[in-house]
Amino acid sequence: MEEEATNSLDSMTVELIKAQEGYSATSYKDAQGRSIGYGHFIKAGEEYLRDTTLSKEEAEGLLAEDIKKHQEPWIGKLEKKMSSPQLAALTSFAYNAGPGAAKALIPFLNSGDYESAYNVMRKYRKARVGPNGELEIVDALVKRREFEIELFQSGARGGGDTGPGQSYIAAGKWQAKKGLLKGLR
Numbered sequence: 504m505e506e507e508a509t510n511s512l513d514s515m516t517v518e519l520i521k522a523q524e525g526y527s528a529t530s531y532k533d534a535q536g537r538s539i540g541y542g543h544f545i546k547a548g549e550e551y552l553r554d555t556t557l558s559k560e561e562a563e564g565l566l567a568e569d570i571k572k573h574q575e576p577w578i579g580k581l582e583k584k585m586s587s588p589q590l591a592a593l594t595s596f597a598y599n600a601g602p603g604a605a606k607a608l609i610p611f612l613n614s615g616d617y618e619s620a621y622n623v624m625r626k627y628r629k630a631r632v633g634p635n636g637e638l639e640i641v642d643a644l645v646k647r648r649e650f651e652i653e654l655f656q657s658g659a660r661g662g663g664d665t666g667p668g669q670s671y672i673a674a675g676k677w678q679a680k681k682g683l684l685k686g687l688r
Contacts, residue, residue, distance in 0.1 A: 588658030
């Protein structure tokens, strides 16, 4: 029987996002402004983070808060229990594309129409790049979406915390792609 995720901040989700975002002790320019730690976007009122150095522990604290904020708008609307790989994939998507993008998946997930959910996810593969900030398809985002879909599918097939989803991360399947989004910053 598939083990279902009961904690929205499980270790698979945290480790996946840490691997995808990479760690930066100091702030860096990204597509939307400046970020620090594990992809924490520096918002108004957090300007002090621009000139600080974060330890990994401090960055993990920000990451935990960010994950919860990115899950809040959609996680309670899921009518079906999700396995850890499924929840990790959806949270990764929300963390990168925004909680509104994840919220758009809910009707498809609740009805079991996963193919339509995957098609929506695949639409979020563009970023503002270049000197003029033009919206372009970015290979790293294409790969991230396909990885998230594959991870979600592994959870739908019964991959629990120690199943295929965790092994994808632990065995370095994502790590081969780690840090690809840094090139956008």
